[in-house]
Amino acid sequence: MSVTFRDVKADLLDRIARGALRPGSLLPNETDLAARYGCARATVNRAMRELAEEGIVERRRRAGTRVRMAPVRQARFAIPLVREEIEAQGAQYRHDLLCRELLAAPDWLAGRLELAPGAEVLHLVCLHRADGMPYQHEDRWINLAAVPEARGADFAATGPNEWLVARLPFSSVEISLSAVAADRALAGTLGCAEGDALFRAERRTWLRGAAITLVRLTWRRGHRMTTRY
């Protein structure tokens, strides 16, 4: 059996974890490591490239590869469809369409999505339920110039998120996580007290430079977004 890039990566990680390779120290170059491990340079390259992507080491041409002083802790969080998130918990999924209105984009929205003044948008509010209990509040604005088919879509049958995701590719996304205090409307819908701290994700999506949608997802009290690595 030949030496795989996983072997190399695991060994390097182990050396780092055991302290044999300390933060800031220089690793041998790819050619030397390949010789030491008895594999091709490409194999070492892939191992080290992945370690660099994960923020464990830092690579620079000519300067070589070093163990990072402060490993860049970057976490990957899964952003599942609400339906899947709920069903994964073994609960029954259901959603209600609370609001559907066609209007000219308010100024704040036009600003956030770089829309022409007065652009027509579709505003949808949706409540996603787990076993009948409020789970997530979805407040969405769709740029109708970019997605004209949304005008006639039946969002009572399929939630706006799933509808968009199944229909449109994407090109660029921005996600912003924060904590918000429940206002009266949110509190009423999600069944919590006004002022309660709620977890929110705001997502803006573009397709080839044109804004498609802005959505604010607010989870019920106590929601956590977790990841391990």
Added chain:
Amino acid sequence: MSVTFRDVKADLLDRIARGALRPGSLLPNETDLAARYGCARATVNRAMRELAEEGIVERRRRAGTRVRMAPVRQARFAIPLVREEIEAQGAQYRHDLLCRELLAAPDWLAGRLELAPGAEVLHLVCLHRADGMPYQHEDRWINLAAVPEARGADFAATGPNEWLVARLPFSSVEISLSAVAADRALAGTLGCAEGDALFRAERRTWLRGAAITLVRLTWRRGHRMTTRY
């Protein structure tokens, strides 16, 4: 100039964005694509592998490569050191050590970190400031059995986070994001009202199976964690 994996990746992404490759559709196999692009199969492989890592396509042996029905199931967030986060905003960093106590792990903590009953831990509370204003509250517990040197460390000079990160390699981390209501202590420290919604990250860290530390980072009101892709 030869065809690079970036060229291939960009072209595939473009086809997906333009709708030529719709969600769920099957892409040609690597050999065919290599022929079409006039490059080696390894080049196509790298392009498609990266698209798969990014959640754009889904690859299965024998079944081939498909455009994902629900793209982008994951987002990467950077978890920088507070100091860097603050300095990146052009503000002056400073921190105060508010509490330092040595004690036996309370039950809830022993449970969370899988510690032996009565294990000795170091409890630290630290306030990180940006231009003098409260920015982030750090509430940390360190397992002294795993990190005995922490007993004598000067956390007034270097914050606990930076101290640990510079000294210890990593092996396993769990991060959990949530929204919490400010209790009296947090409100006082961060200079907000009691009950205000605050963004929190809780992180547990292990080194080769042994729990090192549990930390709760709570940001000042209005903090957002943002990522783009």
Added chain:
DNA sequence: TAGTGGTCTAGACCACTGA
């Protein structure tokens, strides 16, 4: 300017798994 990583190539073998 020399040494490092970045990438491509052409060929090969293999593991997996869906038709």
Added chain:
DNA sequence: CAGTGGTCTAGACCACTAC
């Protein structure tokens, strides 16, 4: 059981940049 992706190899050229 045949076709797909997964990976390794050996060699090559090149871009970048620290020295």
